[in-house]
Every structure is written in structure tokens, then in C-alpha cells.
Amino acid sequence: MLVVNNDGKATDPVVAPRLKKLDEVKGKALMIHVGGDNMSDQPKPLGGGGARYACGVI
Numbered sequence: 001m002l003v004v005n006n007d008g009k010a011t012d013p014v015v016a017p018r019l020k021k022l023d024e025v026k027g028k029a030l031m032i033h034v035g036g037d038n039m040s041d042q043p044k045p046l047g048g049g050g051a052r053y054a055c056g057v058i
Helices: none
Strands: 029-033 050-058
Touching: none
Parallel strands: none
Antiparallel strands: 029 050
């Protein structure tokens, strides 16, 4: 989970335990949603994450 403070800064690392090499995601898009995924077998629209907030290429 990415947590951002009121100043727009994230200070905690984002952990991706299944990611082994940066090459696996290099050149791919990253979408950040306003809320968190509901981590359910019955996902809500957009994983429950709410509106799309930002997007970028890794």
C-alpha cells in the first residue's frame, strides 16, 4: 500500500514480494488509485480502489 501524507510525500517503501527483477515491469504503466484494493475474491469495480489518481511509466 502506498501511503502519502498531506504534503504529497510518501515516506514508506512500497513492497512487491512477487517482483523479482525491475526488468519485469520496466516500460509498463503504473496506475495509482485514491483508495486501496479490497483484496477479495469478489472484487469491486477497480478493485475497490476508487478513482484513478495518477499514472506513469516505470
